[in-house]
Amino acid sequence: MILEVTDLRKVFRGDFVAVDGVSFAVPVGGSLAIVGESGSGKTTCARIVAGLERATSGTIQLDGLDVKSDRRARARVVQMVFQDPYQSLDRRQTVSACLDEVLAFHTGLGRAERRSRIGELLELVGLDQRHAGVLPRQLSGGQRQRVAIARALAPSPRLLILDEAVAALDVSIQAQILNLLVDARAATGVGYLFITHDLSVVRHVCDEVIVMRRGRVVESGAVEKVLDAPTADYTKKLVGSIPRPGWVPARGGTRA
Amino acid sequence: MSARPVDGDDGAMGALLEFDHLRVEVPTPVGPRPVLRSVSLSLFAGEAVGLVGESGSGKSMTARSVLGMLPGAATIGGAVRFRGTDISTLDATGLRRLRSRDVAMVFQDPRATVNPVRTIGDFLTEVLRERGMSRSAAVAVGAGILADIGVDDVPRRLKQRPYELSGGLLQRVVIAAALAGEPALILADEPTTALDVTTQEEVVAILDEQRRQRGTALLFISHDLELATAVCDRIAVMYAGEIVEILPAKSLHEDARHPYTKALLRARPGSVPPGERLQTVPGTPQSGIEAPSGCVFADRCPVAEADCRTTVPLLVGGVACHLEVP
Numbered sequence: 001m002i003l004e005v006t007d008l009r010k011v012f013r014g015d016f017v018a019v020d021g022v023s024f025a026v027p028v029g030g031s032l033a034i035v036g037e038s039g040s041g042k043t044t045c046a047r048i049v050a051g052l053e054r055a056t057s058g059t060i061q062l063d064g065l066d067v068k069s070d071r072r073a074r075a076r077v078v079q080m081v082f083q084d085p086y087q088s089l090d091r092r093q094t095v096s097a098c099l100d101e102v103l104a105f106h107t108g109l110g111r112a113e114r115r116s117r118i119g120e121l122l123e124l125v126g127l128d129q130r131h132a133g134v135l136p137r138q139l140s141g142g143q144r145q146r147v148a149i150a151r152a153l154a155p156s157p158r159l160l161i162l163d164e165a166v167a168a169l170d171v172s173i174q175a176q177i178l179n180l181l182v183d184a185r186a187a188t189g190v191g192y193l194f195i196t197h198d199l200s201v202v203r204h205v206c207d208e209v210i211v212m213r214r215g216r217v218v219e220s221g222a223v224e225k226v227l228d229a230p231t232a233d234y235t236k237k238l239v240g241s242i243p244r245p246g247w248v249p250a251r252g253g254t255r256a
Numbered sequence: 257m258s259a260r261p262v263d264g265d266d267g268a269m270g271a272l273l274e275f276d277h278l279r280v281e282v283p284t285p286v287g288p289r290p291v292l293r294s295v296s297l298s299l300f301a302g303e304a305v306g307l308v309g310e311s312g313s314g315k316s317m318t319a320r321s322v323l324g325m326l327p328g329a330a331t332i333g334g335a336v337r338f339r340g341t342d343i344s345t346l347d348a349t350g351l352r353r354l355r356s357r358d359v360a361m362v363f364q365d366p367r368a369t370v371n372p373v374r375t376i377g378d379f380l381t382e383v384l385r386e387r388g389m390s391r392s393a394a395v396a397v398g399a400g401i402l403a404d405i406g407v408d409d410v411p412r413r414l415k416q417r418p419y420e421l422s423g424g425l426l427q428r429v430v431i432a433a434a435l436a437g438e439p440a441l442i443l444a445d446e447p448t449t450a451l452d453v454t455t456q457e458e459v460v461a462i463l464d465e466q467r468r469q470r471g472t473a474l475l476f477i478s479h480d481l482e483l484a485t486a487v488c489d490r491i492a493v494m495y496a497g498e499i500v501e502i503l504p505a506k507s508l509h510e511d512a513r514h515p516y517t518k519a520l521l522r523a524r525p526g527s528v529p530p531g532e533r534l535q536t537v538p539g540t541p542q543s544g545i546e547a548p549s550g551c552v553f554a555d556r557c558p559v560a561e562a563d564c565r566t567t568v569p570l571l572v573g574g575v576a577c578h579l580e581v582p
Contacts, residue, residue, distance in 0.1 A: 037452035037453070037454065038423075038452055170310035171479065171523045172310060172523045172540075172541060173310075175523035175525070175535070175536045176536045178525060179533055179534055182531070182533070197452065198525075200524060200525040200526040201525050203525065204525035204530055204531075205525075224530070238454060241456065241457040242482075243482035243483040243486050244482050244526065245485070245509055247486050248486060249461040249487070250457065250461055251406060251458060251461045251465070252406075
């Protein structure tokens with residue numbers, strides 16, 4: 001396992017339980033989705049794994065590393081891609097400077113080696129040297145998300161956390177990025193922790209899924225099992241709410 | 257459901273709402289450029305039409321043109337007619353009447369719609385009070401609609417303020433307010449995009465049910481083809497300021513003919529077995545400002561020919577494509 005989370009609990013401001021005894025694991029090179037609606041605690045789980053939030057209790061094993069000790073070592077194992085590349089990229093930094101900064105910080109590569117590694121990373125995410133010297137504002141939303149993914153892959157992490165990373169993209173761009181994520185996983189062996197509300201995305205890129213509601217896991221298992229034959233009432237409701245051919249929206253969301 | 261033509265482009269007698277070669281140009285550093293190129297579409301009483309497409313395709317601009325809410329510097333060609341009257345000929349009183357009585361609009365973000373310092377009851381009854389209805393009568397109507405659309409504890413809700421309600425509940429209040437004025441037409445611009453899927457189902461079910469009960473026409477804007485298909489009678493697919501295809505919602509999946517519509521349908525993650533590559537369209541979505549001067553989709557079209565770059569295809573038989581000759 002690259003990531004093993006056991007009995008995670010997060011309490012905000014003394015009384016609000018955002019995450020309540022959640023356990024999950026991502027195998028090496030695996031792909032786990034956490035799905036749920038707003039307020040389910042899925043993003044809090046992701047932020048704790050990334051080290052952006054401290055757990056109230058529970059243990060997190062990242063590649064056998066003691067995650068509390070060394071932030072830099074942790075960042076070499078786990079990286080994160082956020083929903084909005086407009087906000088997560090420095091708007092005054094060119095694409096190559098953005099990647100170079102991460103490489104210089106996390107790797108011992110010399111200048112020339114870093115330059116060739118930047119070329120590899122751009123190629124991996126479907127960009128090229130023409131994009132290296134430009135600022136984020138000169139790129140489209142889809143291209144910016146490619147840069148954010150390249151930056152996250154720069155330290156060669158073992159796990160990528162994608163927090164609604166394709167949710168803000170137009171359908172045709174989302175398809176390009178989903179293909180890219182499938183390719184990048186095949187090429188680098190990186191594992192994914194995919195935080196999303198979009199079950200069709202889960203079906204496309206993930207092996208396993210956990211369904212969260214109000215801080216708890218209500219169902220977990222292989223993607224096709226959970227989405228095709230859900231057992232928990234909430235999962236049934238969630239799956240039944242997805243617009244699809246022949247779907248008729250119903251009041252009360254009672255249909256499975 | 258009222259009788260309606262096969263296509264929306266044939267200009268129509270008795271249409272409730274008619275876009276007639278609507279063209280909207282905005283000033284840019286290189287001169288005026290079109291955001292909408294030539295939009296023609298008719299909507300009949302009680303009918304629901306979905307406008308779908310990606311960012312910059314002009315969906316919202318099309319809807320806003322109905323209420324005369326276009327950018328101040330825009331030049332407008334063609335016409336938008338509501339019950340046969342060209343909206344650009346309305347004076348301030350006429351426009352006010354149109355906005356408060358005939359047409360209601362529901363936006364994506366309910367929190368940007370509702371006055372945060374007034375109560376839900378005030379918001380809900382504003383339009384009715386404006387028409388001279390007494391406070392108690394207006395409250396009774398508003399409360400009745402809230403109850404109809406499944407909001408519980410109505411008396412308490414009426415006294416609450418927007419920050420006390422969840423996004424899903426607040427969007428229901430916005431829809432209730434839209435219905436309260438008994439408009440002939442509702443413009444809904446991504447009304448459920450900010451909501452969770454289970455709430456989305458509830459909200460579109462309410463919209464659909466109320467529309468049918470009241471015979472209200474609906475222009476439903478969405479980037480989600482499947483959602484629009486479930487809610488609407490016809491689907492108009494927009495790209496770069498043009499309607500490139502319009503067809504009955506039921507036959508969208510089988511009968512889509514425009515290369516862009518087909519590409520959109522294939523790009524959804526659910527369209528191929530898991531793990532298989534999604535078929536993508538090269539490049540990024542363009543707005544009317546950037547699109548080529550012939551067919552707007554020519555730059556990204558997998559089957560484009562030389563003709564496509566130079567000649568604008570007309571929307572004939574429901575599709576605007578040179579390669580789809582009826």
